[in-house]
Amino acid sequence: MRLRHIEVLFAIRKTGSISGAAAALCISQPAASKILKHAEQRLGFPLFKRARGRIHPTEEAEVLLADIERVFSALERTRDTARILRERLDRRMRVVCVPSLGFSVLPRAVQAFRKLRPRTEIEIGARHTPEMVNALLSQEFDLGLNFGPEQSGQTPIGIDAMLVATGHLVYIDQPGSPALRKPGPVKLSSIDAGRLIGLTSSHYLGSTLNGILEREGVTQAPIVQVQTYYFARALVAAGAGCAVVDEFTARPDAADIAVRPIDPPVRFGVYAYSCDRNPLSERMLELIECIRSACAESGLDRPATAAPSAPRQTARSAPRSGRQR
Numbered sequence: 001m002r003l004r005h006i007e008v009l010f011a012i013r014k015t016g017s018i019s020g021a022a023a024a025l026c027i028s029q030p031a032a033s034k035i036l037k038h039a040e041q042r043l044g045f046p047l048f049k050r051a052r053g054r055i056h057p058t059e060e061a062e063v064l065l066a067d068i069e070r071v072f073s074a075l076e077r078t079r080d081t082a083r084i085l086r087e088r089l090d091r092r093m094r095v096v097c098v099p100s101l102g103f104s105v106l107p108r109a110v111q112a113f114r115k116l117r118p119r120t121e122i123e124i125g126a127r128h129t130p131e132m133v134n135a136l137l138s139q140e141f142d143l144g145l146n147f148g149p150e151q152s153g154q155t156p157i158g159i160d161a162m163l164v165a166t167g168h169l170v171y172i173d174q175p176g177s178p179a180l181r182k183p184g185p186v187k188l189s190s191i192d193a194g195r196l197i198g199l200t201s202s203h204y205l206g207s208t209l210n211g212i213l214e215r216e217g218v219t220q221a222p223i224v225q226v227q228t229y230y231f232a233r234a235l236v237a238a239g240a241g242c243a244v245v246d247e248f249t250a251r252p253d254a255a256d257i258a259v260r261p262i263d264p265p266v267r268f269g270v271y272a273y274s275c276d277r278n279p280l281s282e283r284m285l286e287l288i289e290c291i292r293s294a295c296a297e298s299g300l301d302r303p304a305t306a307a308p309s310a311p312r313q314t315a316r317s318a319p320r321s322g323r324q325r
Contacts, residue, residue: 144273198222
């Protein structure tokens, strides 16, 4: 297929008709029909069919359109980059994070960063670890924010990981729950497995917690499992059970749930991910420092090795997270 074929096919999908596609592309309807017919001749199969007076993509066209939409998404990013260059804006930054950090630390960090770089455009996305790594390697995003082990470990292939802060998991339940009658930390071994809302093992914190619960004798698989801790928190607030989550998600200042430490304590690291082929820019380092400050405001510990504006060598030598499963 040629680019003109792809353009017409995409326009028909968006407008729902050949005449609408022709108008969108500023060409005549016969010209659009001719381009579509030429595309079908080259491909060897029809792309659209008529039913009840309307035009619909064939099954083969639907498969092609999935790829074509990604092509136009990339084209839109190219147009955005051109606009930024034309308007002489600072470089755009694309940041991806796990949902727990996207609803807590990152908003405060972005607020502080905007005061430093008010003309830098920021795009924010949410991904779980495997998708985050792929998005960074494909350069869909520039910087990632993820959970990992408290101590240094091995990063995913092609990823640099800078330790930003360390935190701990906490127990959450409804206020007045019988499980909270005793003061002090909640023992993991005493958790009612029938009420426990679990996190899938594809998440670093989920796989870590599952291993510790098994060692503590809690071997029953949770009846309810979620992919994101914010779902677990909402379920706890609704009275659907209890959970062990990161302290960002717990938000101890909220009144709809009760938060307690756990015994034994489980700590984790917060890491800034980047593709090891691309040096960290000055703006990225500034945003990382804003993330560190936001973590500190949340009560998390800043790692002793963290520096306010680390050069690239520091980023490479910083503690690395464990390979995510």
